[in-house]
Amino acid sequence: MRGHLLLTAWAFPPARTSGVYRAAGIAEAFVRAGWHVTVLCGPAALFRASGVADDTLLETVDPQIDVVEVPLEHHELSADVSAWSWMRARHPEMWAKRRLRRDHREFPEPWYGSWAPALRRAAEAVHAARPVDLALGTAAPYVDFVPGEHLHAAHGVPYILDYRDAWTFLTFTGEPPPSLTDAVRARERALTRNALQIWFVNDPIRRWHADQYPESSARMRTVRNGYDIPAAGRGAEAFAVARRDRSSGPLTFGYIGTINYGAFPFDAVIEGWRSAHGRLPEGSRLVLRGHLGRTGEASPELRATLAGAEPLGVFYEGPVSRNALPGAYKQFDALLLALPSGPGVTSGKVYEYAATGLPIVSVHTPDTPVSEVLGDTDHWHAPGSLSAADVADALLAAARQVQTCTDADRDRAVAAGTRWERMSILAAAIQDVEAELNGGARP
Template sequence: MLYVAWGFPPCRGGGVYRALATANRFAALGWKVTVLTADRETFHRFTGADLTLEERVDPSIEVVRVPFDWPILEADLRRWSKRRALNPKVWSKWRTKQDHVPFPETGYGPWRSVIEKAADRIHKAHKVDLTVATANPNVAFTPAYLLHKKYGVPYVMDYRDAWLLDVFTGDRLHEPKSRAARWEKKLVDSAREIWFVNDPIRDWHEKLYPAHAHKMHTVSNGFDADLVPDTTDRGPAGDRPLTFGYVGTVSPKVPLTEFVEGWQLARSQSGELDGAKAKIYGYLGYYAQPRADMLATINKATDDGVSYEGPVGKAEIARAYDEFDVQLLMLGKGRYVTSGKVFEYLATGLPIVSVHDPENAASDVLRGHPLWFPVTDVTPEAIAAALIEAAHAARTADEGIRAKAREFGASYRRDLQLDPRIESLAASVQGVAA
């Protein structure tokens, strides 16, 4: 199996965990896996790197790294051309147009020729029986399409997000006759299977491509059993000060300001939050440098126990969770938004406060959890009410309720999500034993 993913360890982006788990699971079930991805420098220079994740890659997997240029994010002025230095705005517009020539995707289009050539070399060296490509970026699908058209290799499109759909607003991002829409249609037409992370996104695509609905499957993210924090019962917190915690990337869509205001309100309204702390682990924004506005929002509430703890490696994440009495699930608004973080939170059995719009797809996952405290709307008042409820539960929930919470979460183990699809592919792909 050839697995194509722009973000693979040591990349620290949210989608890397799905990529790592998918490649590892195919290998564990007997496939010879080759991963085609970007070179390490890409992640060290632009997105931040998590070196602990590389240690989690199955040793049987061959990782082929190819160059990736990201000139629009180049901050080293010594690498700028004279033309760019003289007029950065004009250069940026020109660069964006150039990116779209080989493939309609800003920043990633030029990578198409690099990964297509690499995939062709890989197939000639060791015949590929199946390609699985994960997006975004959507250019990752192009090697799969090339091997299919040139050699008849079947492929799977694995969407961590969506291409034509804005998962936050529900709007369509590209017109039906756009290059992006035409590209997606021909990719969907030829794909063996198409995977989505939740039912709402899959349903949207089934309506768009009704003739191919039978190929579409929901493959939820789930949690990785070897990486989750301790799930043993910790018992009620009693009278000690509580620690609330968030782990993950704080994107600009996350209601960070509303949370901080709600936290301050809850502390002023309930004695159960006396001395309580709210610790935020992860990246503030998408890149290695924390966003100044987000950091300022957190720092304004330092006296109220809110703190930014910085990023934490996936392999050391249990240390962060061991501090928590309550987990904070902060997400941007969107009917199609789930987040992989929700599954990791479920594994702990700890109380969860959902600081996100009630219509988010994450609510579908959490509904029925005995220690789930959703907000009624994303306002400081509603957030404060949910925080106070969760604080009371952290102090009083008995062993029976906590056991039910852990049992609820156990069904979302990632291998349980992946195995049915991998087994089906093994049975259908020529030359691969089921």
């Protein structure tokens, strides 16, 4: 056994929320590297009660991993009114004000700061039972960094900060959030100053932090998300879609991912598809798969938008379970990568899409850093803007590629995609960490 990792992740299987796949992947990668792993996470009951849990995800968690659930009364997920305090039930606005004051007193993060004392106690208990050699917090929420910070101060344990997003700037615009305070800036600077390493999911987010905290820049790394091989997969090519003769007949474009009203670029997708539809082979369809919103319950606006698109050949066909993903991709001839736009926006799906080898049509602005993953491939079709004409041109270019693709073309695209398999990416990152720990020197 190489060491004991304490991983803190608010969302961990069976939670079905943003970042859970990265957290589960990090835990698995350290186990494969010979580490013992303990995870501190939010209670599964919170996620189950709010419909944001998927118990099949538990199949991806190695039984060697110790999972410690740390309680928190959540402002949204704690929906059992009978368990609320008198103050919360009778005077919710007053409760919220008091709660936010307590949050900022414990850790400068609204709604999650109050979790910090329980996380410190849990980290101490884990360390007392089995000394921790390395702590890693994956955020957001950024209170996930507290156990590493605490164990470092109390016991000299090195820690890693893993950023899936950004705490002090908006990845959609690059601007500071309106709620940013001096306390948050100071806490982030202290955290980065004392970290063994700081991980980021893409280069723009890493570069921004390097500019803000140059004294810590040498310890910053880009550790990308990557895609996960399903339990029944056949290695890195589990998602590969074999070429089929599509020189004539209708084509099926597909999207797999969460569909959030207001974040998913529906207008650009629908208007681009409307413009291209009459020039695509007759009977061509766009199929959308995935959960509708965070809970899977679509808003009336979202349902109306989906229903209004059906006459154009756009159909919503429900979510896809994790183990069924390879089969779902095989139903498509090309993929639609529809993302919120922004200079720091990243996507876990782009890696999975790349692994299929299918032509990919982007629907996001050019400054969104998808080119870091697909920019050196010839099966990526990125419009110059979100105008209907530009999106339509990208759809038509992908259709032509589907119709003329050779086996060699598809094999080359699949090979380019398999470099993004998550365990390979994390294995390299862990080797880097181990070299630094064994060398005993900090940059």
